[in-house]
Amino acid sequence: MKSLLIYLKNYKKESVLAPLFKMLEASFELLVPLVMAAVIDVGIADKNEPYIIKMCLVLIALGLIGLVCSITAQYFSAKAASGFGTGVRRALFEHIQNLTFTEMDTIGSSTLITRLTSDINQAQAGVNLVLRLFLRSPFIVFGAMIMAFTVDVQAALIFVVVIPVLSVIVFGVMLVTMPLYRKVQSHLDSVLLTTRENLAGARVIRAFNKEEEERERFEEENQTLTDAQKFVGRISGLMNPLTYIVVNGGIIALIYAGAVRVNVGDLTQGEVVALVNYMSQILVELVKLANLIITVTKAVACGNRIGGVLKIQPDMQDGDSIFRPADAISKDAAQRREDIPAVEFDHVSLTYKGAAGESLTDITFRAMRGQTIGIIGGTGSGKSSLVNMIPRFYDATCGMIRIFGNDIRDYKTESLRSHIGVVLQKAVLFKGTIAENLRWGNEKASDEELEEALEISQAKEFVDQKPGRLEFQIEQGGRNLSGGQKQRLTIARALVRKPEILILDDSASALDFATDAALRAAIRSMKDDPTVFIVSQRASSVQYADQIIVLDDGRAAGIGTHDELLVSCPAYQEIYYSQFPKEAVSNG
Numbered sequence: 001m002k003s004l005l006i007y008l009k010n011y012k013k014e015s016v017l018a019p020l021f022k023m024l025e026a027s028f029e030l031l032v033p034l035v036m037a038a039v040i041d042v043g044i045a046d047k048n049e050p051y052i053i054k055m056c057l058v059l060i061a062l063g064l065i066g067l068v069c070s071i072t073a074q075y076f077s078a079k080a081a082s083g084f085g086t087g088v089r090r091a092l093f094e095h096i097q098n099l100t101f102t103e104m105d106t107i108g109s110s111t112l113i114t115r116l117t118s119d120i121n122q123a124q125a126g127v128n129l130v131l132r133l134f135l136r137s138p139f140i141v142f143g144a145m146i147m148a149f150t151v152d153v154q155a156a157l158i159f160v161v162v163i164p165v166l167s168v169i170v171f172g173v174m175l176v177t178m179p180l181y182r183k184v185q186s187h188l189d190s191v192l193l194t195t196r197e198n199l200a201g202a203r204v205i206r207a208f209n210k211e212e213e214e215r216e217r218f219e220e221e222n223q224t225l226t227d228a229q230k231f232v233g234r235i236s237g238l239m240n241p242l243t244y245i246v247v248n249g250g251i252i253a254l255i256y257a258g259a260v261r262v263n264v265g266d267l268t269q270g271e272v273v274a275l276v277n278y279m280s281q282i283l284v285e286l287v288k289l290a291n292l293i294i295t296v297t298k299a300v301a302c303g304n305r306i307g308g309v310l311k312i313q314p315d316m317q318d319g320d321s322i323f324r325p326a327d328a329i330s331k332d333a334a335q336r337r338e339d340i341p342a343v344e345f346d347h348v349s350l351t352y353k354g355a356a357g358e359s360l361t362d363i364t365f366r367a368m369r370g371q372t373i374g375i376i377g378g379t380g381s382g383k384s385s386l387v388n389m390i391p392r393f394y395d396a397t398c399g400m401i402r403i404f405g406n407d408i409r410d411y412k413t414e415s416l417r418s419h420i421g422v423v424l425q426k427a428v429l430f431k432g433t434i435a436e437n438l439r440w441g442n443e444k445a446s447d448e449e450l451e452e453a454l455e456i457s458q459a460k461e462f463v464d465q466k467p468g469r470l471e472f473q474i475e476q477g478g479r480n481l482s483g484g485q486k487q488r489l490t491i492a493r494a495l496v497r498k499p500e501i502l503i504l505d506d507s508a509s510a511l512d513f514a515t516d517a518a519l520r521a522a523i524r525s526m527k528d529d530p531t532v533f534i535v536s537q538r539a540s541s542v543q544y545a546d547q548i549i550v551l552d553d554g555r556a557a558g559i560g561t562h563d564e565l566l567v568s569c570p571a572y573q574e575i576y577y578s579q580f581p582k583e584a585v586s587n588g
């Protein structure tokens with residue numbers, strides 16, 4: 001949490017003024033019992049109406065000044081706390097953008113959402129409360145005690161007994177409830193997690209008639225949370241009756257001792273009332289202090305969780321060369337520019353963090369400029385893992401990847417990725433117009449370039465039918481488009497970048513065969529001639545590639561052209577003939 005306090009540094013003035021104004025308010029509050037005493041002892045005792053009115057006006061003035069101080073303090077503390085929250089949120093968001101996929105996989109997106117939302121809100125609420133109360137409450141407790149001593153030392157001795165007893169009760173309850181509140185928080189996290197998962201998978205849940213089971217799961221977690229809250233609420237609930245018993249006991253003692261001393265003329269009635277008021281003020285502030293400590297403890301726990309994420313250093317070092325494929329040079333001066341492979345895997349293996357074994361093992365191949373590389377293999381054979389290493393979503397754990405002759409790790413990741421067009425398995429679009437979505441590929445792209453990309457990605461026809469065409473509004477997650485339409489737009493988005501390397505990771509799965517074939521033909525005829533990686537489970541999608549890499553359980557079972565593999569690679573034969581039975585092929 002300490003490390004987060006730097007986000008308050010732009011709010012130094014507010015962080016000083018808020019507690020100061022609260023103390024000012026408290027000082028005026030401490031004067032009120034004395035004025036009350038004067039009203040009773042002088043005004044009422046002497047039936048001095050003008051004096052009573054004057055003192056009432058003083059009371060109103062004290063109240064008004066206190067109110068202004070309180071509002072001012074509230075303003076400064078709210079400004080500092082919301083500025084703090086905004087700063088932390090911005091820093092955390094930026095930090096998450098820099099984390100590698102390995103780190104994001106390890107933390108999990110649900111956890112990151114909780115850190116960015118409820119954890120930051122709790123930390124912000126903690127800062128707000130601390131700024132307002134951390135000086136004010138102790139100030140009132142000690143101030144009221146000192147004032148009591150100035151009124152009457154003997155009667156004030158009752159405070160010396162009552163305050164420690166009150167403190168023991170208030171802080172005892174707090175100590176017991178604090179770990180319980182932590183438990184409540186973790187139950188709340190589980191409920192949030194379940195809710196998020198449930199909402200994200202609502203369609204699947206309904207399709208599989210799992211509503212009842214999901215409802216029961218939610219009920220169970222919600223009930224656990226409710227029980228935990230009730231339990232901690234019951235213990236917290238003890239605080240008020242116990243403290244009031246002690247305070248009322250103290251007040252009885254004060255009144256009794258006061259009455260005796262009033263009788264002998266050592267104390268006035270007004271002073272007894274002032275002492276009672278000070279006792280009540282102390283009680284209120286001790287309860288506030290306990291609540292402050294509970295909130296701060298929660299805020300510190302949340303702050304530590306946020307700090308934990310901020311502390312994670314991305315384990316992927318950024319290179320410092322700018323990726324310029326046009327003037328790619330090789331360290332080997334004798335090598336001709338055209339002979340430098342666009343992508344080269346040199347005995348590459350990949351083990352995901354925490355995984356039991358390798359997902360890719362000893363992969364070696366060269367993809368020359370303008371070539372199309374097909375990657376085929378069964379589910380989980382490592383196809384996505386292989387292409388994900390080209391834009392450095394993951395780094396090789398063994399071996400080396402070279403892009404245009406240089407170690408991939410030497411390039412600045414941002415510049416490397418700006419020349420790679422990636423179309424992932426899951427088509428993700430964002431709320432906004434079609435044009436806005438396409439310009440993610442290149443924000444400076446002209447309308448003509450967008451049209452060209454739509455043409456190649458076979459999206460033009462359906463975009464023509466949408467009202468407003470490029471200005472058609474895509475809803476959140478692209479829910480007003482079909483799966484195939486979304487896929488075509490994500491392909492167009494990657495093409496707008498005019499990439500040197502284009503990766504299509506099973507991204508034509510929602511397209512019919514004819515559209516898939518037209519797409520591949522259009523990509524082949526692109527004038528910029530990118531190196532294309534097509535990942536697919538369909539043999540028809542890769543069979544015309546210059547090279548096909550057949551993956552089997554993370555290993556390259558064969559690399560070659562369709563004709564070569566059909567002769568030499570049993571794994572490829574198995575895939576191909578399972579989709580195009582031998583009889584059909586020979587008859588055709």
Ligand SMILES: Nc1ncnc2c1ncn2[C@@H]1O[C@H](COP(=O)(O)OP(=O)(O)OP(=O)(O)O)[C@@H](O)[C@H]1O
Pocket residue numbers: 105352353355359377378379380381382383384385386
């Ligand atoms: N982020 C990850 N963390 C840990 N293991 C992973 C991760 N991504 C993939 N794997 C594992 O690596 C192996 C290869 O997965 P990959 O997604 O590359 O296969 P694939 O051939 O693309 O499969 P599919 O055709 O089903 O998409 C699998 O065993 C998978 O469980």
